[in-house]
Every structure is written in C-alpha cells, then in structure tokens.
Amino acid sequence: MRTLLALVLAELILFAPPLAMAQEPTAEPPTQTAEQTTDSSYVAGMLDGRASATEHYSSAAWFAGGFAGGFLLGLIGTAGMAVLSQTGRADPPPAELARVDSQPNLFRTGFLKGYDKKAKTRALRSSLIGGVLGTAVIVAVILSTQDEDDK
Helix, strand or coil, X not given: CHHHHXXXXXXXXXXXXXXXXXXXCCCCXXXXXXHHHCCHHHHHHHHHHHHHHHHHCCCHHHHHHHXXXXXXXXXXXXXXXXHHHXXXXXXXXXXXXXXXXXXXXXXXXXXXXXXXXXXXXXXXXXXXXXXXXXXXXXXXXXXXXXXXXXX
16 A cells, blocks of 8 residues: 555655646647638637736736646536636636727727636636646555555
8 A cells, every 4th residue: 555655645746747847739720610710810819818817917826726627526516617727718818808998899899808718728727737736645645544454
C-alpha cells in the first residue's frame, strides 16, 4: 500500500504543475455563419474578445470548485463541476464592455462570443484539473488510512 501511495503522490508532483501551466492552443478558428463571414468586424471582435478573456478572466474559482467536487464526490464531483463550468454566460468586465461600446454591432457580438468561448474553455480546463487533483488527494488519503489500519 505504501508503494501505491508513493506512486500516486509522485504522479501528482510530476504531472499536476505542467497541466496547470499548459497553454491553450491559439490556432482554433472561430465558427461563423454565412452572414458573419461577409463582415470582418465580427472576426476581429471575436479575436479581441478571446484576447480580453485571456488577460482578464480568472478561472481560480473553477479550480477550487473542481478540487472540492473531486475531493468530496470523486469523479462524479469532477464531472459535475465540469458541466457547471459550461452553463451560463461569462461577461467581460465593465471596462472592457465600455471599450468596445463604440464599435460596430457585429464587432460587439463577436467580442462577446469570443470572450464567452475563451472563458468557458479556461473554466472547463481549471475545473477538470482541480477535480482530478481533488480525487487523487482523497484516494491518497484513503489508501494511507487503509495502510495504517493494516498494521
């Protein structure tokens, strides 16, 4: 049992920091309807929204929620937090909304869509990483408790 516990902890130490620091791929093209492809301001707004979400959106709360869900309910809690991270709409900060308020309507629509999509991607990643870590911690605690009971 001690060997298994040591392996679980070694995996946490080795793999958790790179996963938490992983960069999101930026080559993902935005999805568009036929009407939106005629105006490049929508695409420019979407790209600006993604950049704004990268700079201003914090997913630390989703990491903490994922960790708590994984710790308390295991993989079910992890999955639950992942689903919750995709509900609702992520709104940009008021300063960012004021900045794009003078732009054309298609630009604002693209900005909001891009911000929401990028924020949800970051929230999903954080909740999954937190959930897996929370699950691993509770598994390690259970295994270490069982190991002490065997003595």
